[in-house]
Amino acid sequence: MTDTWKEFEANEVTHSVAHHLVAIHEVGREYGGWARVSDIARWLGITRGSVSINLRNIKTRGLVIEDEHRQVKLSEEGLKIAQAIMAKKAAVKAFLRDVINVPEEQAEIDSCKVEHLISHSTGENLLRFITFLTSDNPAAREALSQFRKFEDR
Amino acid sequence: MTDTWKEFEANEVTHSVAHHLVAIHEVGREYGGWARVSDIARWLGITRGSVSINLRNIKTRGLVIEDEHRQVKLSEEGLKIAQAIMAKKAAVKAFLRDVINVPEEQAEIDSCKVEHLISHSTGENLLRFITFLTSDNPAAREALSQFRKFEDR
DNA sequence: AAAACCTGTTTGACATATCAAACATCTACA
């Protein structure tokens, strides 16, 4: 009815772009942030051709910079986006695995699917919640323990 | 490194298909489940042309059936998928809004983005968790109340 | 009956994302 669902389209980055950014961050880790097309492609499990084309778009949007050897590095904005995505993924995964007992592998898959889609503020609320719930607050510990029992009903 | 992230691609349905199925379900509610292209298009806020093309795909996959007046209705499989998506959305939204205090509108947007992506089992775990946490279990109530305080730190 | 409106489909365009294959260029190594 409302067009709220079309907000889905209105994402900062697509899943593909999100993973390109994170890949550059990871691959470039030992090289001052600089990454090569080939290494990004290998990391992502897609062809060099695809990475080359995708980077065209990502460069245009100012999310990476390029040096004279055609290596790429996250721009300030690209880095901010990559870090936000990694943080949200970590929060979601921790919640799924440590709070509601989703198996590790499934938590990995589900958090991967969702990492770039949840809003910043939701990510923050979630992080606050797991921080509280996995703290040594007695009420939190008791609730979690009761939930474990509740689950095995 | 691993190709886990490509599992993203391996979804039962895309966001677009998910909303087409749910739209058919909603639009057809008062007509024995039968829906027309025009009404689906209006509901989704896209053109009739787009719906027409998308339905071609959705029919091929056996998710809807068509009658002699070109009306469509969810097949048994299509209905199962639509219901699973609606259930997951409700669970996510309730968690965001009622547990971690995400504002209604944001909870709506985030749950919409994610509804078709989270796995069945994760959805079930989440539902168990919110059922417990919003029950009258004293430990649950105390934890939630402590979390409210913790938030306003 | 005619005109206006509503419906569903098709076409051509565009955007994103992927592949394989061909190419040009570098690099390494024998």
Place this chain on the structure above:
DNA sequence: TGTAGATGTTTGATATGTCAAACAGGTTTT
């Protein structure tokens, strides 16, 4: 030094999803 391998780009294909515009039928209004 010459060949083999690695690298990056481009092209042509496929798939999904969207739009606007044109078209063909059907229904309603006048």
